[in-house]
Amino acid sequence: TQVISSQFTVGRTPPSIKALGSSAFSWGSKLNSTEDDNDGTITVTTVGVEDGQTVTLVLNGTSYTNTISSNSTSITIPAADLQALTDGQSYTATANVSDAAGNAATQISSSQFTVDKSTPSINAIATSAFSWGSELSATDDDNFGTVTVTTVGIEDGQTMTLALNGTSYTSTVTSSSSSTIIPAADLQALTDQQSYTITANVSDAAGNAATQVTSSAFQVDRTAPAISAIGTNVISWGALLNPTESQSDGTV
DSSP, X not given: OOOOOOOXXXXXXXXXXXXXXXXXXXXXTEEOTTGGGSOEEEEEEEESOOTTOEEEEEETTEEEEEEOSSSEEEEEEOHHHHHTXXXXXXXXXXXXXXXXTOOBOOOEEOXXXXXXXXXXXXXXXXXXXXXXXXXXXXXXXXXXXXXXXXXXSOOTTOEEEEEETTEEEEEEOBTTXXXXXXXXXXXXXXXXXXXXXXXXXXXXXXXXXXXXXXXXXXXXOOOOOOOOOOOGGXXXXXXXXXXXXXXXXXXX
């Protein structure tokens, strides 16, 4: 008696892996010294790959796997492996997967990401960094003031944040320097005869934060000095200058 087999399906269409941009990395285009403290993930999306199929990702010579669900998978990279990447180097990851019929997708190499674990820094902020110097006078606060901060390892365009008297002010770094404006009204709000410091914070493009720097203190001094009345008692020749006294230097 003739027997008819179970059906089989012809699957010759290879699946595919979508491009892996830096947005696929949980750390983005740069891996900083904080991000490698925890596990990272790389998200891979596919076309034509059934649920349960295994994606294999290779980074820095180590393979990582996870299974597809709804044409996507998120593969974990342990913190220890991220920490093993070399500072200042760029890396790519490769991804491979096959469908249930065994058709292999073309291997995909990701966009590069750079490891940047170097901590930037803010140079000491002396009173010379303040446009008003070590003392803020009643004339100085008639106009806005500026605070100049210099940095090391900070790229152009990064945001510098200063805090003075509970208010934050921002500016952008250019050529490792920033000049931040303090409005006249805020300078006028400072208390006379009090001392103040300014704190500065900034991070590099990779997200590495510089250690906060506190400036030298400046003093608010709006009290005008005074000259006491000048009586004849402070004049060495008194109320009358005689011919003898005029022959010598006098003092007041």
